[in-house]
Amino acid sequence: MSFDADVIIVGGGLSGLSAGITAVMEGLNVILLERGEYSGAKNVSGGRMYIHALKMLIPDALERAPLERPITKETFEIFCDKNRKITFSFEEKDKKNSFSVLRSKFDRWLASEAENLGLLISYSTLVLNAYREGEGITLETNRGTLKAPLIIDASGVTSIVFRLLGLRKFTPDKWMLGVKEIIKTDVNLPENEGEVRTIVGAIKGVKGGGFVYTNKDTLSVGMAVTFDSLPKSEFPAKDLVEAFRERIGIEGEILEYSAHAIPYYGFKNLPPLYDKNLIAVGDSAGFLINDGFTIRGMDLAIGSGMIAGLAAKKIVESRNFSNTEVYYEMLKDSFVLKHLELAYNRFELINSPLTLSTYPEILCNVLSDMFTVEENRNTLINDFIYRLKEKGIPLSQTVRDLWKAIK
Amino acid sequence: MVPLLKRLGLNTYNVDKKPHIEVNTDICINCKDKPCTVSCPAGTYEALPDGRIAVHYERCLECGGALVICPFGAIKFRFPEGGISYRYG
Numbered sequence: 389m390s391f392d393a394d395v396i397i398v399g400g401g402l403s404g405l406s407a408g409i410t411a412v413m414e415g416l417n418v419i420l421l422e423r424g425e426y427s428g429a430k431n432v433s434g435g436r437m438y439i440h441a442l443k444m445l446i447p448d449a450l451e452r453a454p455l456e457r458p459i460t461k462e463t464f465e466i467f468c469d470k471n472r473k474i475t476f477s478f479e480e481k482d483k484k485n486s487f488s489v490l491r492s493k494f495d496r497w498l499a500s501e502a503e504n505l506g507l508l509i510s511y512s513t514l515v516l517n518a519y520r521e522g523e524g525i526t527l528e529t530n531r532g533t534l535k536a537p538l539i540i541d542a543s544g545v546t547s548i549v550f551r552l553l554g555l556r557k558f559t560p561d562k563w564m565l566g567v568k569e570i571i572k573t574d575v576n577l578p579e580n581e582g583e584v585r586t587i588v589g590a591i592k593g594v595k596g597g598g599f600v601y602t603n604k605d606t607l608s609v610g611m612a613v614t615f616d617s618l619p620k621s622e623f624p625a626k627d628l629v630e631a632f633r634e635r636i637g638i639e640g641e642i643l644e645y646s647a648h649a650i651p652y653y654g655f656k657n658l659p660p661l662y663d664k665n666l667i668a669v670g671d672s673a674g675f676l677i678n679d680g681f682t683i684r685g686m687d688l689a690i691g692s693g694m695i696a697g698l699a700a701k702k703i704v705e706s707r708n709f710s711n712t713e714v715y716y717e718m719l720k721d722s723f724v725l726k727h728l729e730l731a732y733n734r735f736e737l738i739n740s741p742l743t744l745s746t747y748p749e750i751l752c753n754v755l756s757d758m759f760t761v762e763e764n765r766n767t768l769i770n771d772f773i774y775r776l777k778e779k780g781i782p783l784s785q786t787v788r789d790l791w792k793a794i795k
Numbered sequence: 796m797v798p799l800l801k802r803l804g805l806n807t808y809n810v811d812k813k814p815h816i817e818v819n820t821d822i823c824i825n826c827k828d829k830p831c832t833v834s835c836p837a838g839t840y841e842a843l844p845d846g847r848i849a850v851h852y853e854r855c856l857e858c859g860g861a862l863v864i865c866p867f868g869a870i871k872f873r874f875p876e877g878g879i880s881y882r883y884g
Contacts, residue, residue: 429880430857491884514876530876546859548874560863567836569802570883606883615863618834625860626838630796644883645802647836647856649863 391524393419394704396536398515398527398549400427401491403670403689403696404542405498406445408507410697416704419536420502421513421529423543428495432568432648433686435601435608436584437494438486441690441723446501454497456488456603457575457582462681465636467589468752481581488582488601488608489686490570515543518552523709525549525665537709540667540696542689545651547659547672555660560615562657562674564596564650567629568610571640575602586683589748590635591628593620595739598632599683606643609633612650612683650685651676654739655732661719662712669696675724679731680738680793691724733792742781742789750775799838803854809877810853816861820847822869834864855879 395411397404400422408420424430436459442449463477503509510531517528524537527549541549545563550556577583585600596613611632613621623631629645653659653674661673669675670689677684699715706714719725737743753775758768766774773783816839823829824846831840837854839861848869857879861872 423874425880428884430878431884432858432881433884492881493883495884512876514874516873544859546862546874558863563860563863565834565836565858565860615834615860618864619828619830621833624833624838625836626799627796628836630802634796642797642802642805644805644881645856646806646881646884647858647860649859 391536392534393417393536395419395538395540395700396421396527396534397540397542399542399544399672400424400499400509400511401431401495401542401544401670401689402498402686403672403693404540405495405502405507406690406693407540407542407669407696407700408509409445409502409505410694411700412502412505412507414697414701416700418507419534420507420509421515421527421534422499422509422511423514425512426496427499427509428492431491431495432566432646433489433491434566434568434599434610434612434683435488435490435603436486436683437489437686438682438684439687440485441687441694445690445694450484454489454493456490457577458484458580459486459488459584460581461583463583463585465585465587465590466748466751467587468749472752472756473589474748474751474755488584488603490603490608515548515552518549520553520665525553538665538667538700538703538712540669540700541672542669542693543672545649545671545674547668549666550660550663550668550672553663553666555663555666562651562653563615564612564652565615565618565625566610566612566648566650567625568608568646569629569633569642570603570644571607571609571633571638572643573605573607573640575605575607577602587632587636588744590632592622593617594628595744598636600636600638607638607640609638614652615649652678654735655725655728658728662715664710664712667696667699667712667715669693675728677728677731677735678738679734684727688724688728691722692719695719695722695724733795737789737792746779746781747789750779750781803837806856807880807882808853809880811875811877814850814852815873815875815878816850816852816855817871818848818850819869819871822867823848826867826869830866831861831864831870835860
């Protein structure tokens with residue numbers, strides 16, 4: 389049976405392009421299929437990239453990539469109710485570890501880098517069906533049929549090739565809905581500074597939170613909440629981002645309204661990462677980290693894409709296209725799976741209703757008592773224990789949770 | 796609050812001739828909660844007085860949520876050939 393390429397990559401976002409760049413540099417014959425008219429046309433992301441993986445892919449990316457602003461200030465806001473919130477910030481000037489990005493611009497740039505290196509990208513190409521045939525996988529697209537012995541599924545959380553082959557079962561608790569607006573604004577900050585605000589509890593009922601990312605002359609304002617919590621939200625999904633924006637007091641001209649599903653599996657619940665002739669990367673593999681302080685998907689997409697490109701070389705050389713476990717073995721040795729595993733304790737903790745609503749409320753009550761002077765006054769620890777008791781939470785559990793948070 | 800249709804109007808759409816979303820509205824009649832009507836960020840699914848659902852497929856933001864929001868499998872969703880293009884993303 390003749391094949392159209394050594395490897396076909398489905399999806400021209402960060403993970404697909406990283407896999408494509410790596411595989412082409414390894415000398416493989418690669419075709420990448422992108423659904424949009426250009427890379428980034430279909431991409432939506434909150435908009436912050438930790439750039440360590442990008443620098444591995446393109447060493448001088450920092451000088452050339454269309455990044456928005458370095459994130460030099462982190463602010464967390466936790467709403468207990470309408471009148472009370474806890475806010476804390478951390479600032480580190482000259483920090484260049486993560487940047488705000490706008491994906492339409494960024495992915496288009498990365499695609500042009502990939503094309504300059506020799507990657508063949510077929511745009512406006514939608515995969516309609518996939519099935520096993522002979523020794524490989526056949527993809528039916530709106531532009532004709534393509535066959536390859538190895539497919540890299542980089543199609544995002546909906547993992548089209550895995551799905552069409554019956555290898556994915558989705559549930560609303562393992563997916564988040566991301567909704568976002570781009571707001572035109574005069575950012576009152578020097579060029580080398582940017583802020584990320586993470587906001588929890590502004591909208592009641594939902595499991596998740598909101599964000600504000602500072603771009604060059606716009607703000608990315610949005611929310612990410614689990615699909616199963618949406619029916620319990622005080623606002624329907626179509627009004628979520630507007631209600632959130634009003635609640636946190638951001639005004640300005642809306643330039644874009646977008647939405648996207650986000651994988652929310654956690655290390656121990658990841659979907660199958662590989663099958664015969666098939667590898668999943670980025671969102672398609674469910675790679676997202678939320679450890680309470682950092683929310684990461686883009687560096688994991690680039691990292692897993694690069695590993696997939698290297699694994700593809702090994703698989704093609706061995707001529708054993710069933711042995712895609714090679715990819716998994718390489719992933720295990722990489723930061724991708726190591727960091728996902730490290731983050732799992734806190735990921736679990738963040739998902740607990742205690743963390744999302746009860747603990748903030750207790751903390752607000754304790755802080756409110758602390759800042760209220762009356763004749764009767766308690767010690768801080770007694771007040772804390774009293775407030776815990778009020779909610780029926782044993783101190784031992786709180787200590788265990790605190791341990792989980794720092795472990 | 797800026798109305799949904801005004802926000803959707805900011806986007807560029809290249810709508811397919813054939814809907815990329817199909818709903819089995821006979822199932823919807825028996826669905827009390829209709830989670831699709833509150834879970835879609837584009838207001839694609841609208842509850843009708845007769846208990847069925849109207850589908851505004853041309854509004855779709857292609858988040859993929861349709862693949863998980865109906866608990867009864869009444870929604871058939873595939874990605875469109877044209878559809879939305881984002882300027883900022």
